[in-house]
Amino acid sequence: MPYLSRLDRQQARFGFAVEAVALDSGYLTTPICRGLQSRKIFAVIAHRRFHPKQGLFPKWKFTFDPERNLYVCPASHELKYRTTDRKGYRQYASDPEHCKSCPLLDQCTQSRNHRKVVTRHVWEDSKDWVRNNRLSKSGKQLYRKRKETIERSFADAKELHGFRYCRLRGLRNVREQALMTAVVQNMKKMAIHLDRLEKQG
Incomplete structure (x- = not known):
């Protein structure tokens, strides 16, 4: 929660010109990704795996189409935009008439009305930007640097002090x-x- 404000304070107090940061998966949130991108700071954040219910498709199996603002499921059906909740998540829902006869239904959703809903934060593009940074050559080098420096300092503090x-x-x-x-x-x-x-x- 306080990460961005602490970063701003360090820059203001010590005159740091921060060009890039490398963080662990606990910092992979849309507000932090958005904040770093708006500050023009190259961000590399470790990937955090979310495990769906056993037997169901993970979210990455659903392809987002930004031009049409919809998702496409593994069976090539469209999940169209419905609404945006108060937390900033857009909801994309399938057509139950298509889903109830789909051979992949059991792997897609367990909802009683046969409707699959996928959510996407309004700042999800910033999170995608961070993911692409992590997979880049410079991003991989930066993340290795983090393990060699910051993590060693934490380990030293815990083990010796x-x-x-x-x-x-x-x-x-x-x-x-x-x-x-x-x-x-x-x-x-x-x-x-x-x-x-x-x-x-």
Whole structure:
């Protein structure tokens, strides 16, 4: 939830000119994808798998046609736009008259009225943009960099500095523990860097 506001704060406070970010699958939400695209920040976010009910087609089996604003099912029937809900999801529904005699019905929906409904967020194009970034050559290189840097820092904090569990309760106390852990890690990095400079000199 607070990711974009924290990103903006870091850029404003420290003067960071952020060109690209690499995030894990927990950040793959339409607001974050939209926010990064509008900020012109190249985003690579890990893929998150959603498993449909056993035996049913996954969503990617339904092809979206942006020109006609509809989905096409695996049996080549059209799911036409119906409405948009308050959360920004467009609903595309099939024609029950086609579906009830379809040989793929059992793999498509379990609804009693034989109607298949597929939803698509109004900002889904931004999520598609992030997916394409992840599959690009530069995107793959960037995501590898994330595993080599950020994840190692988290692992170090958890394994060596007691960051696996919070020692005290309350936001203020947890923030203090997080900041002290970061201070210790930065001191270690500074000591290693100074040692290298001394050896070079």
